[in-house]
Amino acid sequence: MEPEGNLPAQWRSVNPPPANPNALMPAQMENVNRREFLSLMAASLALAGVEGCTPAASLPEKIVPYVQPPEQMLPGKPLHFATAMPFAGYGIGLIVRSDEGRPV
Numbered sequence: 001m002e003p004e005g006n007l008p009a010q011w012r013s014v015n016p017p018p019a020n021p022n023a024l025m026p027a028q029m030e031n032v033n034r035r036e037f038l039s040l041m042a043a044s045l046a047l048a049g050v051e052g053c054t055p056a057a058s059l060p061e062k063i064v065p066y067v068q069p070p071e072q073m074l075p076g077k078p079l080h081f082a083t084a085m086p087f088a089g090y091g092i093g094l095i096v097r098s099d100e101g102r103p104v
Contacts, residue, residue, distance in 0.1 A: 066101075075100060 072079055079098045084091040097104045 073100065078104070 066073075081096055081098065083094050083096050085094055086092075
């Protein structure tokens with residue numbers, strides 16, 4: 001897709017590019033039936049789901065202490081800061097207490 005006029009490549013029209021006339025439409029595919037298509041899609045989704053369950057992703061991380069802790073953090077003294085969280089599609093403000101880097 002070529003940039004329109006003198007605009008950079010990231011500023012393009014909202015309209016989609018014209019369809020490729022050489023692309024096959026689903027009605028033109030003769031040797032693929034619905035059952036084969038759905039079984040292939042189910043197998044690909046199952047394999048994608050299995051990838052997320054690998055042992056490497058579930059191994060616990062080794063927690064190490066700070067080499068040089070931040071100046072604001074003192075052991076035993078909580079740190080308070082403001083943040084936001086989503087609630088019913090909107091952001092809601094929160095004040096969070098953090099004990100040695102762990103939000104409470």
